[in-house]
Amino acid sequence: MSEHLEDPTKHLSSDKLLFLNSMECPFAQRTWIALIEKQVQYSKVDINLRNDAGQYAPENKPEWFLRLNPNGKVPVLAYEEERTIHQIYESNICNEFLEDYQPSPSLLPPHPAVRARARIIIARFSENFVPAFYRLLLRQDTEGQQQAAETLRAELQWLEAHFDSMGPHFMGTEFSLVDISLLPFFLRFGVLQHYRGFSLPSECQKLAAWVQEVSKRASVQETSVSAKPELSYQNYLTWVYQRYADASAKSTSAADFKD
Numbered sequence: 001m002s003e004h005l006e007d008p009t010k011h012l013s014s015d016k017l018l019f020l021n022s023m024e025c026p027f028a029q030r031t032w033i034a035l036i037e038k039q040v041q042y043s044k045v046d047i048n049l050r051n052d053a054g055q056y057a058p059e060n061k062p063e064w065f066l067r068l069n070p071n072g073k074v075p076v077l078a079y080e081e082e083r084t085i086h087q088i089y090e091s092n093i094c095n096e097f098l099e100d101y102q103p104s105p106s107l108l109p110p111h112p113a114v115r116a117r118a119r120i121i122i123a124r125f126s127e128n129f130v131p132a133f134y135r136l137l138l139r140q141d142t143e144g145q146q147q148a149a150e151t152l153r154a155e156l157q158w159l160e161a162h163f164d165s166m167g168p169h170f171m172g173t174e175f176s177l178v179d180i181s182l183l184p185f186f187l188r189f190g191v192l193q194h195y196r197g198f199s200l201p202s203e204c205q206k207l208a209a210w211v212q213e214v215s216k217r218a219s220v221q222e223t224s225v226s227a228k229p230e231l232s233y234q235n236y237l238t239w240v241y242q243r244y245a246d247a248s249a250k251s252t253s254a255a256d257f258k259d
């Protein structure tokens with residue numbers, strides 16, 4: 001049975017976005033940070049993807065959630081305009097949508113070729129780094145873990161080499177969608193360290209300084225919160241990812257990255 005969340009789609013409007021979030025989700029955190037940085041009006045509804053024991057609980061997904069995103073994944077943005085309901089999902093697409101919906105303050109560089117470069121970095125990270133991040137946790141065999149760790153190291157070296165020479169942000173002086181797309185996974189490095197002994201390679205000094213710097217931003221602090229009051233944020237993440245690390249995760253996200 002789904003959780004008793006009042007159906008928020010009954011109150012959709014044109015001047016306030018509905019944002020479907022899950023506190024544990026790095027993809028949803030991307031969109032949450034972008035909403036705050038954009039200073040867009042939004043109302044947030046948290047979908048709890050697990051029960052109290054920490055097991056995957058797809059029965060918690062209300063029917064109106066599945067109507068908004070048939071893939072059953074957060075994040076989702078929705079609003080109503082001239083009696084049409086607009087529904088947007090996939091974190092990077094949500095964030096691109098926000099850039100179009102409210103261009104200022106911009107979260108992409110002004111030059112078209114530099115914008116394209118920002119998108120190349122986001123696409124590469126999402127295609128290579130993110131699956132390897134999950135695989136390192138999900139794989140139970142040493143060989144699979146070593147392969148995933150090698151991919152992560154190679155991708156981290158590529159990111160280090162493509163980081164702006166001056167910083168402090170990935171594309172230079174301005175905080176951008178690149179920072180937003182990458183950061184939630186860097187905030188979860190403690191989990192890789194805890195379960196697999198993997199940490200940021202020492203040669204990735206620009207990335208290390210960047211994580212320190214951007215973690216202080218108000219939007220990042222506001223979105224880095226434990227959904228279990230008795231656990232610190234890092235301990236909460238360790239609790240969440242235990243199901244990945246012992247291969248008991250049943251979520252569609254775990255299935256997406258298993259091999």
Ligand SMILES: N[C@@H](CCC(=O)N[C@@H](CS)C(=O)NCC(=O)O)C(=O)O
Binds near residue numbers: 022075
């Ligand atoms: N590619 C998607 C991935 C989103 C995703 O996997 N979200 C997870 C939570 S972290 C989810 O909603 N899972 C629902 C489920 O496993 O049933 C995006 O970028 O938005």
